[in-house]
Amino acid sequence: MDAEETAWAPSRAFSRALVVVAHPDDAEFGAGATIARWVDMGTDVRYVVLTDGASGSADPAMTRERLAVVRQGEQRAACRRLGVDDVAFLGYPDGYLEPSLEARRKVAAEIRRHRPEAVLAPDPTVRWTTWGFVNHPDHRAAGDLVLHAINPAASTRLWDPSLLDDGLEPWDVAELWLMGFGQGTTRVDVAHVFDRKLAALRCHASQLSGWDPGPRMREVAAEIGAAAGLALAEAFTVLRFRVLDEQGSEPAWDKPPTNVRPAR
Numbered sequence: 001m002d003a004e005e006t007a008w009a010p011s012r013a014f015s016r017a018l019v020v021v022a023h024p025d026d027a028e029f030g031a032g033a034t035i036a037r038w039v040d041m042g043t044d045v046r047y048v049v050l051t052d053g054a055s056g057s058a059d060p061a062m063t064r065e066r067l068a069v070v071r072q073g074e075q076r077a078a079c080r081r082l083g084v085d086d087v088a089f090l091g092y093p094d095g096y097l098e099p100s101l102e103a104r105r106k107v108a109a110e111i112r113r114h115r116p117e118a119v120l121a122p123d124p125t126v127r128w129t130t131w132g133f134v135n136h137p138d139h140r141a142a143g144d145l146v147l148h149a150i151n152p153a154a155s156t157r158l159w160d161p162s163l164l165d166d167g168l169e170p171w172d173v174a175e176l177w178l179m180g181f182g183q184g185t186t187r188v189d190v191a192h193v194f195d196r197k198l199a200a201l202r203c204h205a206s207q208l209s210g211w212d213p214g215p216r217m218r219e220v221a222a223e224i225g226a227a228a229g230l231a232l233a234e235a236f237t238v239l240r241f242r243v244l245d246e247q248g249s250e251p252a253w254d255k256p257p258t259n260v261r262p263a264r
């Protein structure tokens with residue numbers, strides 16, 4: 001096993017986690033099995049879906065208005081399969097998401113409202129992949145919005161005092177989990193929950209055109225897992241700002257990182 005690849009072994013479950021994505025289906029493709037594991041561990045998981053998903057069809061008979069309704073229903077069904085019953089749709093137009101100040105305030109408000117120990121979002125640094133895929137700009141914008149929210153908008157008391165007027169006190173996230181299409185050195189063992197990821201993915205029927213995601217997704221998860229000695233895994237880049245222990249959490253800079261081998 002490469003020293004850099006680490007199978008996730010938490011000291012305890014997150015009390016709360018917030019999943020912030022651009023489109024309905026992003027969370028299931030990138031992290032559906034990990035989210036199922038968090039739910040099983042007792043984590044209160046909430047989704048925030050930033051756009052309406054209204055661009056995601058090549059059907060000449062489809063309209064943006066109808067597709068937005070279809071995709072909300074698909075996302076709710078997928079969440080039910082994973083055991084998540086709290087999902088907020090912010091309704092930005094699909095294909096036009098920008099890390100604007102207005103959107104930063106909204107994402108910060110969601111973080112302050114839910115007070116998650118972990119936030120899961122797309123990695124905003126991924127512009128393309130080497131296998132011939134240009135990342136959707138909404139994914140990058142969603143990741144940037146979360147970064148902006150973590151520092152400073154959610155955590156800084158006076159960034160926007162009107163958040164305080166709404167009863168939303170500042171909040172420091174302990175861990176940020178970034179989805180980067182299989183990139184990242186934190187590997188989560190998902191073999192026992194993988195069928196739930198696939199069941200959740202299949203809820204997004206408007207995006208699959210009859211394609212069964214099972215075989216390809218298993219292949220990818222096996223490749224990701226192999227590096228950490230796992231049968232099936234999802235991968236993330238995890239930034240730790242605080243170290244979680246039984247009692248609560250402390251600033252990460254007080255303790256050595258738990259996910260890195262000590263230098264010899």
Ligand SMILES: [Zn+2]
Pocket residue numbers: 022023025026136139
């Ligand atoms: Zn997407």
